Amino acid sequence: MTTDYAADLTAYRAAVREFVTSPVLDKWRGAATDDVADDMRSSAGLMRCLYDAGFGRYGMPPEVGGLGGDVRHWAVLFDELARAGLTPTGQHSLLTTLAYPVARFAPRLAAAYLPEFLSGDAWWGQGFSEPEAGSDLAALRCRATRDGDDYVISGSKIWTSHGATASRIVLLARTGTQESRHRGLSMILVDVDDPGVTVRPIALASGREELAECFFDDVRVPASRLIGAEGEGWAVAMYLLQYERAVYAWLRASALLQRVRVLTEAMADGGSGTGAADGILGGVYLDLVSLRARSVDTVRRLAAGQTVGPEASTDKLLLGACEQSVYDAARSLLGPAFMFGEAGRQWREEWWYSRTTTVYGGSAEVQRGIIADRVLKLPKE
Ligand SMILES: Cc1cc2nc3c(=O)[nH]c(=O)nc-3n(C[C@H](O)[C@H](O)[C@H](O)COP(=O)(O)OP(=O)(O)OC[C@H]3O[C@@H](n4cnc5c(N)ncnc54)[C@H](O)[C@@H]3O)c2cc1C
Secondary structure (H helix, E strand, O other), X not given: OOOOOOOOHHHHHHHHHHHHOOHHHHXXXXXXXOOHHHHHHHHXXXXXXXXXXXXXXXXXXXXXXXXXXXXXXXXXXXXXXHHOOOOOOHHHHHHHHHHHHHHHHOHHHHHHHHHXXXXXXXOEEEEOOEOOEOOOHHHOOOEEEEEOOEEEEEEEEOOOOOOOOOOEEEEEEEOOOHHHHHHHEEEEEEEOOOOOEEEEEEOOOOOOOOEEEEEEEEEEEEHHHEEOOOOOHHHHHHHHHXXXXXXXXHHHHXXXXXXXXXXXXXXXXXXXXXXXXXXXXXXXXXXXXXHHHHHHHHHHHHHOOOOOOHHHHHHHHHHHHHHHHHHHHHHHHHOHHHHOOHHHHHHHHHHHHHHHHHOOOOOHHHHHHHHHHHHOOOOOO
C-alpha cells in the first residue's frame, strides 16, 4: 500500500528527508552565485526535480497541480531542504505568498498556471508597491480600465522581487476612483511578455539585481485574468499577507536556522569558541526559537482554514529581528572571513539583504502601528 503523504505529515517528512539528502540533488547544494538570473534558472531545475518526485506538489490541491495536504507540508519541505544544505529557492519564496490567494480567488487561473509555477517552469512577481505607494498601499495609481472584454493597464510598479525574471505579475491596480482608496482596487494576472510591459532590473546594495521596476503602457489583459472580482483587490491582498506572515516567515526561519548551524560549525572548526561567541550564538538561536514558537501557531491556524489577523504583524517583527541578528552575529564572529574573499561573499550578500527585512512586506514601524491600533487597541496619540 502506498503512503498517503497528504494525510501523514510524519511519513511525508521522512520521505522528503531521504530524497533531499540523496546525491541526485548534490548539484544544488552550495552557495548562490551573484547572478540572480543564473540562480533562478538553476533553482528552477531543483523545483522540477521536487515536482517530478512528487514532494514539491504537496500543500496544494490536485485541481491546481498539487497532491493535496496543506501549508504544513510546505513548512516540512522548507525545513528539510534547509537542513540538507538546499536553501529553499527564490521560486519557493514567491509561491509562499502568491499561490494560495490565486487558488482561492481565481481557481480557473490557478488550474491553468499554478502547475508551471510548482514545477519551476515559470514564476510570478508580486506587483503591489509604487514609488508613491509603499506603506500607504491604498494610494496606488496604476490603473486598470475596463474596455470590452479587456482591462487596459497603465502605470508602474517598483521593488518587484524577481520581476526581471518572472513570466507573470500578480498586479494590484486601481479600477475605482483615486478617492475610493482600498475599495477601488482589483488584482489581475499580467503576462510580462504582453505588448506594453517593460521591466527594468534594480540592483540591491550587494549588487544583485533581484528587484525590478515594471512599466505598463496601455497593456491589454483579458478580464478573465482577474483574481477575485473587480473591486475585491484589497481583500485578496490581505488574504495574501497572511501567507507571507506565516509561510514565507517559516521558509526564512528554516534558512536562518541552517545558517546558524553553519556559523556554529565554522566557529567550532576555527577553534575560536569563546564565552562571548557562545553567548552571541545562544542569543541568536533563542531569537529563532521564539520566532518558530510563534510561527507554529500561525501556520497551524492557516492550515486549519482560520483567518490570521493583525496579530501576525508580531511574526513579521520577529522575523525582521531574527534576520538581522543572525547576520550581525556572522559579521562579528567571522571577522575577516566575513569581510573579505570568496568564502565570505554569501555571508556579505545575505547580510545586505537582511537590512531590507524590516522594510519589505510592510516596514517594522508600520507593523508596530498595526499591533498598537488593532491588537492592543491603544488610544490614538
Ligand atoms: C528587498 C525588497 C523586496 C521587495 N519586494 C516587493 C515585491 O515583490 N512586491 C512589492 O509590491 N513590493 C516589494 N517591496 C516593497 C516594499 O513592500 C516597500 O518598500 C514597503 O512597503 C515600504 O514602502 P516604501 O519603500 O514606499 O517606504 P515608505 O512607505 O515611503 O516608508 C518610508 C519610511 O516611513 C515609515 N513609515 C511610513 N508610513 C508609516 C506609518 N504609518 N507609521 C510609521 N512609520 C511609517 C516607514 O517605516 C519607512 O521607514 C520590496 C522591498 C524590498 C526592500
